[in-house]
Amino acid sequence: MRAVAGGVALAVVPVLAALxxxxxxxxLLGTDPLEYYAYVARRGLLTPSGLQATVTRMxxxxxxxxxxxxxxxxxxxxxxxxxxxxxxxxxxxxVAPPLAEVLPGWAALGAGALAAMVAxxxxxxxxxxxxxxxxxxxIVTTLMMSFLGLSLANALVKLVFLDPGTTVPQTRxxxxxxxxxxxxxxxxxxxxxxxLAAIVAVHLxxxxxxxxxxxxxxxxxxxxxxxxxxxxxxxxxxxxxxSAGLIGLAGAVxxxxxxxxxxxxxxxxxxxxxxxLVFLARLNGFAAIVYVLLFSALQIGAESAARRLGVxxxxxxxxxxxxxxxxAVVEYVAQRRRPAWT
Amino acid sequence: xxxxxxxxLIGLRGITKxxxxxxxxxxxxxxxxxxxxxxxxxxxxxxxSTLIGMLAGLVxxxxxxxxxxxxxxxxxxxxxxxxxxxxxVFQHGMLAPTxxxxxxxxxGTAWWKPWAAGAVERGFDALCAGFGVRxxxxxxxxxxxxxxxxxxxxxxxxxxxxRVLVLDEATSMLTPQGVAELGGLxxxxxxxxMAVVLITHKLGEALEFGDRITVLRHGRKVxxxxxxxxxxxxxxxLREQVIHAMFDGTGGGGGPIARGGVRGRAVLAxxxxxxxxxSAVSFEVDAGEVLGIAGIDGNGQKQLAETLAGQRRALGGxxxxxxxxxxxxDVGARRRLGLRYVTDDRLxxxxxxxxxxxxxxxxxEIGGAPFWKWGIEQxxxxxxxxxxxxxxxxxxxxxxxxxxxxxxxxxxxxxxxxRELSGGARAVIHSKPTHGLDVRNTASTRRRIREAxxxxxxxxxxxxxxxxxxxxxxxxxxxxxxxxxxxxANDGDARSRIARLMAGDSA
Numbered sequence: 108m109r110a111v112a113g114g115v116a117l118a119v120v121p122v123l124a125a126l127x128x129x130x131x132x133x134x135l136l137g138t139d140p141l142e143y144y145a146y147v148a149r150r151g152l153l154t155p156s157g158l159q160a161t162v163t164r165m166x167x168x169x170x171x172x173x174x175x176x177x178x179x180x181x182x183x184x185x186x187x188x189x190x191x192x193x194x195x196x197x198x199x200x201x202v203a204p205p206l207a208e209v210l211p212g213w214a215a216l217g218a219g220a221l222a223a224m225v226a227x228x229x230x231x232x233x234x235x236x237x238x239x240x241x242x243x244x245x246i247v248t249t250l251m252m253s254f255l256g257l258s259l260a261n262a263l264v265k266l267v268f269l270d271p272g273t274t275v276p277q278t279r280x281x282x283x284x285x286x287x288x289x290x291x292x293x294x295x296x297x298x299x300x301x302x303l304a305a306i307v308a309v310h311l312x313x314x315x316x317x318x319x320x321x322x323x324x325x326x327x328x329x330x331x332x333x334x335x336x337x338x339x340x341x342x343x344x345x346x347x348x349x350s351a352g353l354i355g356l357a358g359a360v361x362x363x364x365x366x367x368x369x370x371x372x373x374x375x376x377x378x379x380x381x382x383x384l385v386f387l388a389r390l391n392g393f394a395a396i397v398y399v400l401l402f403s404a405l406q407i408g409a410e411s412a413a414r415r416l417g418v419x420x421x422x423x424x425x426x427x428x429x430x431x432x433x434x435a436v437v438e439y440v441a442q443r444r445r446p447a448w449t
Numbered sequence: 450x451x452x453x454x455x456x457x458l459i460g461l462r463g464i465t466k467x468x469x470x471x472x473x474x475x476x477x478x479x480x481x482x483x484x485x486x487x488x489x490x491x492x493x494x495x496x497x498s499t500l501i502g503m504l505a506g507l508v509x510x511x512x513x514x515x516x517x518x519x520x521x522x523x524x525x526x527x528x529x530x531x532x533x534x535x536x537x538v539f540q541h542g543m544l545a546p547t548x549x550x551x552x553x554x555x556x557g558t559a560w561w562k563p564w565a566a567g568a569v570e571r572g573f574d575a576l577c578a579g580f581g582v583r584x585x586x587x588x589x590x591x592x593x594x595x596x597x598x599x600x601x602x603x604x605x606x607x608x609x610x611x612r613v614l615v616l617d618e619a620t621s622m623l624t625p626q627g628v629a630e631l632g633g634l635x636x637x638x639x640x641x642x643m644a645v646v647l648i649t650h651k652l653g654e655a656l657e658f659g660d661r662i663t664v665l666r667h668g669r670k671v672x673x674x675x676x677x678x679x680x681x682x683x684x685x686x687l688r689e690q691v692i693h694a695m696f697d698g699t700g701g702g703g704g705p706i707a708r709g710g711v712r713g714r715a716v717l718a719x720x721x722x723x724x725x726x727x728s729a730v731s732f733e734v735d736a737g738e739v740l741g742i743a744g745i746d747g748n749g750q751k752q753l754a755e756t757l758a759g760q761r762r763a764l765g766g767x768x769x770x771x772x773x774x775x776x777x778x779d780v781g782a783r784r785r786l787g788l789r790y791v792t793d794d795r796l797x798x799x800x801x802x803x804x805x806x807x808x809x810x811x812x813x814e815i816g817g818a819p820f821w822k823w824g825i826e827q828x829x830x831x832x833x834x835x836x837x838x839x840x841x842x843x844x845x846x847x848x849x850x851x852x853x854x855x856x857x858x859x860x861x862x863x864x865x866x867x868r869e870l871s872g873g874a875r876a877v878i879h880s881k882p883t884h885g886l887d888v889r890n891t892a893s894t895r896r897r898i899r900e901a902x903x904x905x906x907x908x909x910x911x912x913x914x915x916x917x918x919x920x921x922x923x924x925x926x927x928x929x930x931x932x933x934x935x936x937x938a939n940d941g942d943a944r945s946r947i948a949r950l951m952a953g954d955s956a
Binding site for chain 2: 321323333334335337
């Protein structure tokens with residue numbers, strides 16, 4: 108019980124401290140921090156439309172979080188999420204609209220989702236093989252592949268799959284009627300259910316199944332994994348594919364649930380935003396849901412506040428940055444107070 | 450030695466430290482005097498490491514007081530310990546292997562100060578000369594022997610102005626020659642009025658090097674032998690007294706246990722097996738037989754063991770278990786057929802330190818019934834299995850959920866033995882099974898090996914300890930340079946024949 112309370116304190120205190128720190132930044136910029144936070148909370152959580160926008164935004168973030176938790180718990184630092192996300196989004200935007208004209212809606216959506224997962228998983232194959240076969244550090248390779256993936260997605264949209272019917276470079280648009288159905292009585296895209304299901308499934312798989320245990324052994328001690336006879340290269344490639352697949356699915360959900368198409372030069376950089384969140388959640392799926400909700404509300408609120416109070420929407424990033432700094436300090440203090448070594 | 454100082458340099462009073470499930474130190478009093486080599490002696494898990502961790506500022510005592518020159522102090526960090534003049538050299542080196550000696554010595558100096566390579570090198574050379582040691586300051590640390598690295602660490606502590614030098618299990622990684630050199634170095638340090646604290650579980654070293662010996666047992670100080678007694682009494686009496694204090698009269702090893710059981714046909718047959726960096730190796734081990742593999746460390750024993758276990762690919766040749774070829778099988782399949790491997794790297798590859806004992810006991814059977822059903826973990830059978838093995842193998846752990854990394858080395862070895870010897874073992878490969886263990890755990894490990902062989906297990910015992918092999922093995926293969934240079938029966942003159950084989954005569 109005390110451990111749980113301590114864990115909650117360890118998660119909540121940094122958030123409060125980061126809010127205070129960021130408030131000081133706002134105050135220096137000449138904005139009343141209380142007014143800003145009140146406005147963000149109202150627009151992100153407390154109005155029906157804001158809340159629905161927040162929950163809709165959670166869908167891609169949850170899927171990205173699920174993909175990252177899977178990889179990170181296996182000790183594989185997949186930092187290529189942005190490229191994987193955009194390739195997934197582009198694949199879905201390419202596949203779903205034409206299929207929707209000839210197939211029933213669910214089949215088109217399913218094909219779009221599958222295409223997104225396969226595209227993203229393929230993009231992770233090279234770093235995965237390099238890691239599995241040659242032990243090459245995946246942090247560097249996934250980051251590099253991420254930039255290439257972003258460029259490739261962009262090139263595909265601008266050069267190959269652009270919609271001849273518009274002048275703006277973008278893919279064909281999925282008709283609103285063919286998109287992921289909204290939750291009954293709301294305008295919240297059904298994608299959030301996919302996101303929740305994915306992150307809970309990843310959490311349970313990692314903590315309760317033999318597959319998850321094998322991955323945790325690889326993550327905790329690759330040498331013990333080899334000693335125990337686990338097929339480490341195979342697991343490495345599988346985890347990369349699954350992780351990237353989930354992140355690609357995030358792109359599909361955003362396209363097929365909310366936007367309907369991919370515009371050239373669009374890149375929401377959800378991957379990099381989610382990394383601090385999953386660390387804040389200590390790679391725990393349920394905690395990650397809470398942080399994703401918080402972050403979505405901040406993002407949605409900040410987008411409104413940008414128009415109303417003149418504080419750029421990027422201020423959310425300042426908040427997250429402060430949160431990370433505070434987190435590092437809290438971690439340092441906790442480490443110092445814990446017996447370093449027995 | 451100069452005039453003995455009035456009081457101890459460092460005094461520990463009533464030091465107590467608790468960790469989950471154990472009291473690591475229980476009201477320990479300890480005096481450390483300048484000009485003395487003070488040996489802290491105790492078996493694994495006796496609380497030596499925790500005690501010096503507190504001196505080095507890594508662990509804080511729950512109760513008690515540490516005084517430096519009579520003044521109570523709080524050693525809150527390693528930095529603080531250094532400032533108080535306490536330098537520690539740990540068992541596992543703390544030097545950066547890719548940097549030179551001089552660069553390593555400069556690590557930790559303030560970042561704004563210019564790096565005076567020349568001054569560092571001159572200081573180090575002067576120190577080396579004073580102690581009659583020759584190490585080039587420009588040498589890359591990774592190229593130095595373990596003994597030389599340790600000397601560099603000791604000199605680093607001296608250059609930082611340490612008055613007290615703590616050496617944690619300093620001898621365990623050294624060759625006999627290196628141990629002798631370290632002994633000379635410690636003598637010289639004491640002559641220069643330094644206080645040296647040597648942590649060891651080896652009785653011989655304690656008696657040889659110590660001016661003062663403190664014996665720890667179960668976290669308590671059970672005996673202290675001052676310089677007078679160490680000087681005046683003869684070594685046999687001292688040895689008996691210390692053994693009595695360390696083990697409370699139970700002594701070290703039990704007598705040899707007669708091995709019953711049936712000796713039968715070959716269970717494990719190795720036919721022309723080519724291992725990375727070696728040449729073809731052939732031998733057979735019968736049911737109930739112990740084949741010792743002797744040799745100096747690093748002559749291909751580890752590669753052979755890993756290839757037999759299936760962790761490493763064979764370049765040629767065959768391995769047969771009960772007449773069935775297993776060369777193409779992976780670790781899991783070999784294990785299911787009864788081939789087991791007890792690694793000497795207990796924490797590095799044998800277990801996952803952060804995982805509970807219960808899961809470590811199943812590390813090689815993840816996903817198997819009845820512990821997983823359709824891939825879902827079944828906590829009750831897993832915990833029951835752990836409880837049974839903990840009891841059967843006398844593992845001292847608070848419970849099945851304790852992380853294995855919190856256990857002492859001897860208990861981790863018991864976890865490994867429990868995992869590998871239970872559940873249908875046919876042939877077991879032991880790699881240096883008692884490496885780093887204290888007398889009591891060494892004895893119990895050897896007893897387990899003997900019992901398993903008595904029950905018909907074909908055993909391959911790889912060891913660098915010839916006494917161990919002569920105590921346990923029926924036949925002894927000698928390994929040198931990746932190949933087996935001869936196999937001899939363990940009879941009257943085995944020792945000299947093995948020595949000749951090691952020296953290069955072929956059988």
